[in-house]
Amino acid sequence: MNRNISLVIGIISIVLYQCAKPAKDTLFIELNSRETGITFNNEVQQSSDHHILNYSYFFNGGGVATGDFNNDGLVDIYFTANQNSNKLYLNKGNLTFEDITEKAGVGATEGWKTGVTLVDINQDGWLDLYVCRSAMDDSLLRKNLLYINNKDLTFTESASEYGIDDTSYSTQAAFFDYDNDNDLDLFVLNHSLQRYAGFNILLNNAKGQKGDKFGSKLFQNQSGKFVDISEKAGLISNVLSFGLGVAVTDLNHDGFMDMYISNDFNEEDYLYMNNGDGTFTNKFTKATDHVSLFSM
Helix, strand or coil, X not given: CHHHHHHHHHHHHHHHHHHHCCCCCCCCCCCCHHHHCCXXXXXXXXXXXCCCCCCCCCXXXXXXEXXXXXXXXXXXXXXXXXXXXXXXXXXXXXXXXXXXXXXXCCCCCCCEEXXXXXXXXXXXXXXXXXXXXXXXXXXXXXXXXXXXXXXCCCEEECHXXXXXXXXXXXXXXXXXXXXXXXXXXXXXEEECCHHHCCCCCCHXXXXXXXXXXXXXXXXXXXXXXXXXXXXXHCCCCECCCEEEEEEEECCCXXXXXXXXXXXXXXXXXXXXXXXXXXXXXXXXXXXXXXXXXXXX
């Protein structure tokens, strides 16, 4: 009995000692919204007309981008919300932020917003915002948005003026110089719809079926205006294009940027190798021994 009591006392002592020990130093410290001023919440609500069964990416989330929008040396934060207003938070220092969305004019309350990409599209030294949209049946609500920085913490939506108000079902975008002419071109990652996602469709037929609003697109920068050259560049554009991820890098070290596209559902991934002549060749099956499905 005494031994049992001693054992219990010993265990309790160890537990109390562990509880009393100071917390270890950690790399990150969690801050709450009261401290930071960031209250963004990408809340989505299903309805009888819009839900997970007719839009499979309903719960995929939005996007976030960090950058210095007023060139004060502090990193600001921009969030996209699927159904509600996007939010721009100005960094005031010491990890405190101010919601300046309304003043900045970047709320984009309409449509289903997905990814966001930062770019200095007019090369004036100030960061601009490119916002992708998807999901909605109304093509006007799917037009991607370009917010030009007015250098005073306000922005002007100008996607149509630049030719990149694409109405596809867009996931994300990447700006890079694909043709090495010292200006930024644009790749827009797009995706197909639920009705083409099942394995019961004839894949061979679907692969040959063009999907103008589903296939990803490449826009060439021509003196500040962007022109859709997707077909000329050799990009695949069928109804099975379920683009969910894009990575841009020079894979073969030839001085030209290549692209890897992750496709969901039936379609295998694409490995677009830059031919250096304004075109790409998908070399996925030649470069790999295994083909991925349902890639994210």
